[in-house]
Amino acid sequence: MQFDRMIAEMRRLALKAGDEIMKIYNAEDFDVRTKSDASPVTEADEAADALISAGLRAEFPDIPLVTEEQAGTHGQSVSTFLIVDPLDGTKEFVQRRGDFTVNIAYVENGVPRFGVVYAPAKSRLFYTTAEGGAVEEMAPFGDQPGEISPIGVNSMPDNRGLMVVASKSHRDQATDDYIARYAVRDMTSAGSSLKFCLVATGEADLYPRLGRTMEWDTAAGDAVLRGAGGQVVRFDDHTPLAYGKPGFDNPFFIAFAPGVLLAKD
Structure with a gap:
């Protein structure tokens, strides 16, 4: 598996899904429905899911795909798979608070090895690298990458505060x-x-x-x-x-x- 190609495709699909989500987010109104588990779903969830799912299945047909919006994928028993939440934070989306993301990940043997998190309303994009690190890309736009910086946790958090x-x-x-x-x-x-x-x-x-x-x-x-x-x-x-x-x-x-x-x- 060429993991750099996988990450590039996950990034591309997250950005395209973010564009579709923002078109609906910026509209005067949009429909909100309630799913069987009482959680909300919008046309943005569905549009993003269709785009991402089609892209991943076309590029990686041999890897099982699990996605929130397709209940038929939830009964699988897998340890290596692609997993998608096309619009995480639908409540934030509905209330127009901006704290929503597109999530795409590759899990290998039960461990989330690669992932992309895109917050389109905040123009913040986070993803893992093929080498095992993580970066943030600010203000990405289409095929034009934004400024990319390595990220890392606070290595010496103060347990006193x-x-x-x-x-x-x-x-x-x-x-x-x-x-x-x-x-x-x-x-x-x-x-x-x-x-x-x-x-x-x-x-x-x-x-x-x-x-x-x-x-x-x-x-x-x-x-x-x-x-x-x-x-x-x-x-x-x-x-x-x-x-x-x-x-x-x-x-x-x-x-x-x-x-x-x-x-x-």
């Missing part, structure tokens, strides 16, 4: 109780997989998630964070978060810079 990022739409008391175990310098909130990316760039040190997520919500951001030197572990036993689980449900997890001393029960 951490920067914590938490969900903007799914914050709850359990999360607040867990965060209270730490000395916190400041807190910020963000939607979608941007939370992983804030840890990856050193803008935050810790992101705990004590709520339901699916692998398509996390795989791309997880890959970027790992490429930047960070870790994502299960909340219960602090083992690495694995992928390809039945139904693609995640347990609670913690994303963090390695220098953070995790609280224990």
Whole structure:
């Protein structure tokens, strides 16, 4: 497998999907429907999914594809696959808050090896490199790359005062109780997989998630964070978060810079 070609194609598709999403986002109005799990879906989710899925299937026909918007892909039992959330943070999209992303990842033997996270409303693009690192590309436009910079976690977080990022739409008391175990310098909130990316760039040190997520919500951001030197572990036993689980449900997890001393029960 030519992984540099895979990453280039994932980047290209994320940018094209972002263009389609922004056309709908900037329209005066758009339809919002409710799926069977009570989560919202819009025409932007569906347009982005169709574009990305067609592109990935054409370029990588032999790799299984799992995507949020295609329920028929959720029954697979796979450990190596492509996984897509075409519009992560639909609630942020509907409320026009800008904290939504396009997520595309490649999972190999249960580990998110490569990922692309694109926040089109913020003109921020994060992705892993074929060499195993992670970069941010600012203000990409079509075939014209933006300024690309390597990113890395805060290598020496101050455990006397951490920067914590938490969900903007799914914050709850359990999360607040867990965060209270730490000395916190400041807190910020963000939607979608941007939370992983804030840890990856050193803008935050810790992101705990004590709520339901699916692998398509996390795989791309997880890959970027790992490429930047960070870790994502299960909340219960602090083992690495694995992928390809039945139904693609995640347990609670913690994303963090390695220098953070995790609280224990």
